[in-house]
Amino acid sequence: MTVTSTATDTPSPLPERLADATRDETSLRRFLHGLPGVDQVGVEQRAAGLGTRSIKKAAKRWAIDTAISMVDLTTLEGADTRGKVRALAAKAKLPDPEHPDTPRVAAVCVYPDLVATAVEALDGTGIGVASVATAFPSGRSSREIKLADVKLAVDAGASEVDMVIDRGAFLEGRYGQVFEEIQAIKAACGQAHLKVILETGELATYDNVRRASWLALLAGGDFIKTSTGKVSPAATLPVTHVMLQAVHDWHQVTGELRGVKPAGGIRTTKDAIKYLVAVHEVAGPPWLDPHLFRFGASSLLNDLLLQRRTQLDGHYSGPDYVTVD
């Protein structure tokens, strides 16, 4: 699964109502605060309800393969080395050596200084190289440094950039600043896809998640992403519901397809399938595609591989039968 096209390749003018929303700080605030609220009890109930759909047999095999193809295989540790990245790249290319027909993951996600290593290791495979730029994970630095961070990643060949928004500015209500920063980074990305990390655990309310989602979409983010993985709670099903609803609504208004990426804490196939059910029913079937939905995860892949084998072989093989990278 390669990332070949982006929804914003050919930017079409926004409908008047949305174009007007970004005219100045005041209209932006008015627009974001004019969005319908999110009722906590209701969204959590809906998320729990959808979690009980039964996915079995052919549909389960399809779901596992689709989920594998949606994984952004991630390593974001201070201790990351080139060797670790090369190992991850090898896993991305051939997730299960005993079952070479296993789909490849969507991308490998690393820090900017390791992008070159990842690009080299994945050369010619079509697997994306994503990089967390913009003073990840806190985002607490100057605009110049954030842009330089992005430039470092993009110059080294990253095809996808995962930026973090300035949560401080967002929580202070300086939406214009957040908006401009996303725009500036989008411009700095060039051809690279931009995933905007909202860090929903720090935004605290579902209302904020919805506002931040729209803010990121208005500013041109190709994806909205829940978390850095460094803050708890990271991705949750109800938060992802709110974000899927936002891209669905965005599509209704603009005709554009934008993506969603939950990240952090999704470790099991069972969980991943619950997310796919939400994608299917909240955003809609077109989003069941790595171009529009990703999992940011490091340990999820192995569970998906184990479950895939269980489906194919008829028995569970155990964690020693998949590689640890």
Place this chain on the structure above:
Amino acid sequence: MPDSPFEYAPAPESRDIANLKPAYRPFINGEFADGGGEPLKSVNPATEEVLAEVSTASKSDVDTAVKAARRAYEKTWGRMPGAERAKYIFRLARLIQERARELAVLESLDNGKPIKESRDSDIPTAAAHFFYHAGWADKLDYAGYGPDPRPLGVAGQVIPWNFPLLMLAWKIAPALATGNTVVLKPAETTPLTALVFAEICQQAELPPGVVNILPGAGDIGAELVGHPDVNKIAFTGSTEVGKLIQRTVAGTPKKLTLELGGKAANVVFDDAPLDQAVEGIVNGIFFNQGHVCCAGSRLLVQESIVDEVLAKLRYRVSTLRIGDPLDKNTDIGAINSREQLTKIQELVDSGDTEGARRWTSPCPVPERGFFFAPTVFSDVQQSMRIAREEIFGPVLSVLTFRTPEEAVTKANNTPYGLSAGIWTEKGSRILWMANRLRAGVVWANTFNRFDPAAPFGGYQESGFGREGGRTGLEAYLDV
């Protein structure tokens, strides 16, 4: 979603769990015995197959049952200390929990409701009603009706087919907790779980005659209501039958509570949490195929957001899955009977004729069985039948309003008044509206939530009296 490769696998509960028997019999004075009435066949509305033959009560069986209940009231149950009664009622509650899966599957087979509703809502709430009322049995002195409030005697109870076991629990639990004995007639099309409940009464070693269950049609209900030795009538069902009962009971010393039809307004303001409001609208009207007397069947949307709400609603409704009630992926099950299906069809046709705009979910509908695809009427006016009459099916009528005053006026412009919903982020408006809506229950930013501690009942043609909570005890006490 027909084009998606992401098909949910059928996950049906096994019908064997229901322990379905070929024949069921009335339960009188602690024993199952053949009734003298014409036997009836209980049909699975999802397949139209006959589930079981049910022996029904005759008029003389009604008399036998009332006599048994009277004896039990005078000799054992009425004079038993509350703490002792509580033990029995707790035992009933626990046995319902123990047999929950069996009851859920049987309920879905007999009624057509989706298993996820019978399993997650009906049966647990029924058990909760017994638990809640068991707690009251020895505390009646503190219920606010003076020291030592007395039971009424024999309660005659008639319940509908939409929530067979849950309505039984609503009726029997408070009656037993307050020291009354019971003769209950379940609905003609859904008698099975009530007769399994009779088995549970035996299992709990409830003294004979305390609970009597008489399957049968309306004539048996009428006989029970008219019986001179019954002290209290509790009825849940149609307004039409409710009026008949009220005429019969008028002038007698019998106490009466009626829980009848509804045409609830679900009011959505422009500042509502729209996505959750849409969920609430769906839950309000499509829960239990719309066979809910408090269903939010009249959606009142502020004019400024009606297009947005309708677009979201149609998208959401098109994802509802209709089909095998025993499949846990099913959102909407079968209409309870052919008769009801015909009635829904007739009212929907009137909506077409009167010029409302009809939208029907494109979901695939099973060929066999009684099914009706979720339907939303927009451009509905107050004067239309679909805005005034209870449809009792998965059919929503959408009207609009401009101001909060108009919302109140339109919401109250109905002969009914069982429930209402308000969707707004503004707390002060919720309180303002709730004070003005003539409805027994007003939900705010949610719909169709039930709790044994919350009284439930109606205004005007939706009946009178309350069930549940401290208030609900009054209906079974001499106060």
